Amino acid sequence: MTRRYRSQDWFDNPDHIDMTALYLERFMNYGITPDELRSGKPIIGIAQSGSDISPCNRIHLELAKRVRDGIRDAGGIPMEFPLHPIFENCRRPTAAIDRNLAYMGLVEILHGYPIDAVVLTTGCDKTTPAQVMAASTVDIPAIVLSGGPMLDGWLDGELVGSGAAIWKGRRRLAAGEIDNEKFLQIAAASAPSAGHCNTMGTASTMNAIAEALGMSLTGCSAIPAPYRERGQMAYETGRRIVELARQDIKPSSILSREAFLDAIVVNAAIGGSTNAQQHIIAMARHAGVELRLEDWMEYGHDVPLLLNMQPSGKYLGERFHRAGGVPAVMWELEQAGLLRSARPTVTGRTMAENLQGHESVDREMITPFDQPLKTQAGFFVLKGNLFDFAIMKTSVISPEFRARYLSHPGQEGIFECRAIVFDGSGDYHARINDPSLNIDEDCILVIRGAGPIGWPGSAEVVNMQPPDALIKRGVKNLPTLGDGRQSGTSDSPSILNASPESAVGGGLAYIRTGDTVRIDLNAGTCDMLVDDAELARRKTEGIPPVPPSQTPWQALYRATVGQMHTGACMELAVEYRGVAAVMPRH
Numbered sequence: 001m002t003r004r005y006r007s008q009d010w011f012d013n014p015d016h017i018d019m020t021a022l023y024l025e026r027f028m029n030y031g032i033t034p035d036e037l038r039s040g041k042p043i044i045g046i047a048q049s050g051s052d053i054s055p056c057n058r059i060h061l062e063l064a065k066r067v068r069d070g071i072r073d074a075g076g077i078p079m080e081f082p083l084h085p086i087f088e089n090c091r092r093p094t095a096a097i098d099r100n101l102a103y104m105g106l107v108e109i110l111h112g113y114p115i116d117a118v119v120l121t122t123g124c125d126k127t128t129p130a131q132v133m134a135a136s137t138v139d140i141p142a143i144v145l146s147g148g149p150m151l152d153g154w155l156d157g158e159l160v161g162s163g164a165a166i167w168k169g170r171r172r173l174a175a176g177e178i179d180n181e182k183f184l185q186i187a188a189a190s191a192p193s194a195g196h197c198n199t200m201g202t203a204s205t206m207n208a209i210a211e212a213l214g215m216s217l218t219g220c221s222a223i224p225a226p227y228r229e230r231g232q233m234a235y236e237t238g239r240r241i242v243e244l245a246r247q248d249i250k251p252s253s254i255l256s257r258e259a260f261l262d263a264i265v266v267n268a269a270i271g272g273s274t275n276a277q278q279h280i281i282a283m284a285r286h287a288g289v290e291l292r293l294e295d296w297m298e299y300g301h302d303v304p305l306l307l308n309m310q311p312s313g314k315y316l317g318e319r320f321h322r323a324g325g326v327p328a329v330m331w332e333l334e335q336a337g338l339l340r341s342a343r344p345t346v347t348g349r350t351m352a353e354n355l356q357g358h359e360s361v362d363r364e365m366i367t368p369f370d371q372p373l374k375t376q377a378g379f380f381v382l383k384g385n386l387f388d389f390a391i392m393k394t395s396v397i398s399p400e401f402r403a404r405y406l407s408h409p410g411q412e413g414i415f416e417c418r419a420i421v422f423d424g425s426g427d428y429h430a431r432i433n434d435p436s437l438n439i440d441e442d443c444i445l446v447i448r449g450a451g452p453i454g455w456p457g458s459a460e461v462v463n464m465q466p467p468d469a470l471i472k473r474g475v476k477n478l479p480t481l482g483d484g485r486q487s488g489t490s491d492s493p494s495i496l497n498a499s500p501e502s503a504v505g506g507g508l509a510y511i512r513t514g515d516t517v518r519i520d521l522n523a524g525t526c527d528m529l530v531d532d533a534e535l536a537r538r539k540t541e542g543i544p545p546v547p548p549s550q551t552p553w554q555a556l557y558r559a560t561v562g563q564m565h566t567g568a569c570m571e572l573a574v575e576y577r578g579v580a581a582v583m584p585r586h
């Protein structure tokens with residue numbers, strides 16, 4: 001079947017021969033001929049997310065060669081271009097601010113250049129949602145190619161996983177069990193090869209979710225970056241995108257409400273990152289799909305944890321891949337009737353068809369549905385006078401934490417704590433070990449000014465560590481609460497993503513150190529126990545100040561971003577969908 005591609009409007013347009021001449025000539029300087037560009041073959045973009053400052057995605061510099069091979073073999077013409085880099089660990093003030101920037105940049109490229117379809121090269125946390133969001137806004141055929149996790153990290157005969165090893169290491173450092181050198185050695189051991197985080201942090205989560213949505217080939221997300229299957233997957237992905245271009249299969253036909261509900265289910269079953277919350281909502285909104293805040297509890301909360309991967313479980317990415325990866329987890333969910341799998345995917349088959357025969361071969365890694373690692377592993381949604389929406393990742397709540405806080409006889413699931421309030425992470429670091437705060441097991445650590453507008457960009461700071469003195473006594477976690485995020489690799493039972501944030505006058509702006517916070521998991525509430533008159537008085541004091549913007553993008557980000565419960569999207573961008581349908585003018 002031949003169809004006229006949008007690139008032909010540039011390269012094969014007799015009505016504008018002067019412009020066509022101009023469009024054609026410069027591609028020749030790296031050896032493409034006018035005949036190729038006028039042959040009616042689809043131009044396939046490769047959105048290159050790898051670079052020296054995006055090390056998690058750097059494998060894509062290599063994989064792109066195999067993607068090109070696949071595209072050429074299937075009769076397309078590849079054109080690779082850079083995505084704005086996003087590197088979770090290194091970007092200050094936070095990588096979150098770059099999701100919307102990379103999104104916006106990719107939209108402009110896909111709309112304004114002669115590209116008919118695109119391979120989205122994903123890896124580090126926000127590189128996946130940024131590109132899926134852009135693919136929806138533009139709505140040209142698109143496919144996700146994950147870069148894959150690093151190999152499993154090992155040290156002293158034990159698995160050491162990305163991020164998880166850091167959180168554990170810093171507790172051991174505070175307890176005086178290890179020195180700085182050992183801490184750095186642990187960090188190095190957790191990162192043994194090319195690839196993204198090898199735990200079920202935000203990177204593995206978002207790649208799994210892209211696969212669950214139906215945006216990548218079956219089994220794509222879990223293949224470790226250095227494995228030979230990764231290069232083979234790159235080749236097959238390159239071949240497949242050409243077919244998607246020919247058939248004009250666009251994200252709008254794949255990213256349905258059913259797909260997003262399945263993503264919520266899969267996220268719970270894999271013990272996925274809390275960051276998935278705003279990214280799933282953002283991807284859905286850009287796809288024009290309505291997700292309700294209730295959907296998290298209704299579809300996600302009762303889903304059991306089936307995957308034994310850090311931070312909720314024991315193992316790392318290599319074993320996940322060998323156990324069958326995302327299709328094996330979804331196979332369990334499918335058998336249990338939890339998926340809406342009669343929906344299209346980029347493979348050209350339905351999700352149900354993709355999952356056939358994918359039962360796991362490793363039952364310690366991926367448990368049978370009726371023998372889960374934990375029941376009710378989905379996010380718990382809370383609301384109250386501190387915020388309208390916040391989540392808690394129940395799959396990481398330890399038995400000790402449960403016993404200490406959630407098991408008071410006759411009051412199961414209810415606890416009250418004394419608030420210790422910090423304005424941003426600088427304040428936290430300056431004062432956490434201050435003895436005059438009298439922090440003990442009955443305290444909840446509260447951080448504010450860490451949301452999309454306050455930080456700016458919403459920082460991964462809510463998993464605050466208890467004071468050193470408490471850690472030395474064996475208290476590994478205190479309850480925490482905040483309007484920021486936390487790393488997907490954290491095992492902290494935090495109440496996070498609280499929205500609206502303090503900086504826009506959310507309830508957190510009015511809490512004070514010493515207030516009692518009451519959390520009731522039965523009712524789904526979290527409140528400061530402060531009477532109305534006092535609350536009214538505090539409101540006259542205003543909201544805690546936030547630092548000024550340091551760059552133009554920070555200012556623009558703050559002016560356009562929404563709150564976390566609506567995905568922290570650029571609000572004005574959500575109005576644009578399917579923009580490729582209207583050609584940009586010459």
Ligand code: FES
Pocket residue numbers: 056087088089123124125162196197201203
């Ligand atoms: Fe990039 Fe974890 S820091 S994947």
Ligand code: MG
Pocket residue numbers: 088125201202460486487488489
């Ligand atoms: Mg992270």
